[in-house]
Amino acid sequence: MTPSTIVADTEERAALRHAVAKLVGKYGHDYFMQKAQAHEEPAELWKELGEAGFLGVHLSEEYGGGGGTMSDLAVVVEEASSQGVPLLMMVISPAICGSIIDKHGSPELKQRWLPGIADGTLKMAFAITEPDAGSNSHEITTTAHPDGDGWSLSGTKYWTSGIDEADAVLVVTRGPEPGPKGRHPLSLFVVPTDSPGLSWQHIPAALQQPEHQFTVFFDDVRVGPEALVGDEGSGLRHVFAGLNPERITAACISNGIARYALEKATTYARDRQVWTVPIGAHQGVAHPLAEAYIGTQLSRLMAFRAAELFDAGQDAAEASNIAKFAAADSSLRTLDQAMQTHGGNGMALEYGLADLWFVARMLKTAPVSREMVLNFVAQRSLGLPASY
Numbered sequence: 001m002t003p004s005t006i007v008a009d010t011e012e013r014a015a016l017r018h019a020v021a022k023l024v025g026k027y028g029h030d031y032f033m034q035k036a037q038a039h040e041e042p043a044e045l046w047k048e049l050g051e052a053g054f055l056g057v058h059l060s061e062e063y064g065g066g067g068g069t070m071s072d073l074a075v076v077v078e079e080a081s082s083q084g085v086p087l088l089m090m091v092i093s094p095a096i097c098g099s100i101i102d103k104h105g106s107p108e109l110k111q112r113w114l115p116g117i118a119d120g121t122l123k124m125a126f127a128i129t130e131p132d133a134g135s136n137s138h139e140i141t142t143t144a145h146p147d148g149d150g151w152s153l154s155g156t157k158y159w160t161s162g163i164d165e166a167d168a169v170l171v172v173t174r175g176p177e178p179g180p181k182g183r184h185p186l187s188l189f190v191v192p193t194d195s196p197g198l199s200w201q202h203i204p205a206a207l208q209q210p211e212h213q214f215t216v217f218f219d220d221v222r223v224g225p226e227a228l229v230g231d232e233g234s235g236l237r238h239v240f241a242g243l244n245p246e247r248i249t250a251a252c253i254s255n256g257i258a259r260y261a262l263e264k265a266t267t268y269a270r271d272r273q274v275w276t277v278p279i280g281a282h283q284g285v286a287h288p289l290a291e292a293y294i295g296t297q298l299s300r301l302m303a304f305r306a307a308e309l310f311d312a313g314q315d316a317a318e319a320s321n322i323a324k325f326a327a328a329d330s331s332l333r334t335l336d337q338a339m340q341t342h343g344g345n346g347m348a349l350e351y352g353l354a355d356l357w358f359v360a361r362m363l364k365t366a367p368v369s370r371e372m373v374l375n376f377v378a379q380r381s382l383g384l385p386a387s388y
């Protein structure tokens with residue numbers, strides 16, 4: 001897949017785009033699938049991405065990062081995904097966890113985790129979703145009970161991605177007592193995955209990707225003061241530092257899948273001939289692909305606009321939500337059309353499209369569902385009342 005720009009790249013950003021595409025292209029979609037099927041981490045690729053400075057491109061230089069921007073990380077994630085390598089862990093470890101710790105962590109916490117997240121030697125999972133709270137994070141019940149100079153954490157998270165390959169998990173907890181408005185204040189902790197009392201159970205899922213999902217149990221997991229991110233009780237505010245990066249990079253995964261699928265589809269449509277002309281000459285084949293291209297370019301524009309607003313320190317919430325929504329829908333339509341263009345071969349694993357179906361489909365639901373994005377837009381952008 002050739003690197004392709006959608007906004008006017010600076011010389012540096014164009015170089016970044018080409019370098020990521022070249023590095024990930026060496027591995028490619030077959031490698032991604034081999035790792036997914038063998039239930040193995042893409043360790044060699046992750047190591048190279050880290051060593052090249054791509055995973056921490058947006059993190060502070062002082063803590064081993066590249067001192068760049070969210071737009072840079074967006075380029076990294078999109079280019080990797082456009083090679084048929086949509087790594088969910090890129091969204092979780094560097095984009096969500098790295099961004100939150102960089103913004104709100106103590107100097108000790110930053111020193112402990114950021115250099116490793118940046119160079120790929122450490123990975124961090126993120127656990128907010130719970131079986132009985134789901135989209136409503138205010139209702140989480142995983143609780144941080146004060147215990148000596150630290151806390152003891154108890155509760156259950158689910159759909160936590162990649163905790164089996166992570167060195168730590170950034171967990172969202174609530175305090176034992178409700179605040180004045182009846183809501184329990186939230187706090188964030190970084191918990192090493194070898195902590196006594198922490199365990200997890202695999203959730204078998206349809207997705208074919210190297211990262212797996214787990215139900216995670218915190219059974220009186222003891223953490224010291226060094227594990228707290230920012231201020232106790234300010235977790236909701238701190239989580240926001242990771243939400244826009246999460247939505248922007250999730251959009252980039254979707255947009256990368258769309259670019260990958262379009263390249264496959266157009267190559268096939270130029271080569272395959274069953275009547276007198278290549279199938280791509282039939283408008284019934286060409287127009288849906290042209291429409292998918294338009295949808296992809298619009299989604300990419302929105303993702304980079306959101307990243308630009310984020311980098312400028314402006315309110316990027318609406319743009320990030322819209323970008324994530326648009327990209328998830330348009331990449332699934334594009335992948336579907338790419339499969340249709342391949343006829344029966346669209347279903348054959350050899351053609352490297354069908355195996356991405358559930359990864360693309362998942363992005364309509366995670367990390368934030370399309371309904372919760374529509375709620376955000378209805379309420380915040382249009383001023384409509386909430387039903388809940």
Ligand SMILES: Cc1cc2nc3c(=O)[nH]c(=O)nc-3n(C[C@H](O)[C@H](O)[C@H](O)COP(=O)(O)OP(=O)(O)OC[C@H]3O[C@@H](n4cnc5c(N)ncnc54)[C@H](O)[C@@H]3O)c2cc1C
Pocket residue numbers: 092126127128129130133134135136158159160161162207213362365366367368369370371372375388
């Ligand atoms: C592959 C995968 C990886 C994931 N990785 C992680 C991870 O690493 N860490 C983590 O914390 N979570 C992770 N998640 C969880 C994901 O973020 C949640 O699945 C998602 O936020 C929805 O929560 P839920 O599944 O509990 O659905 P629910 O909240 O139960 O919602 C079910 C349905 O109802 C809709 N709905 C709920 N409330 C409303 C409302 N008010 N208005 C309209 N519709 C509504 C939802 O949109 C959804 O369609 C992952 C999920 C998947 C599938």
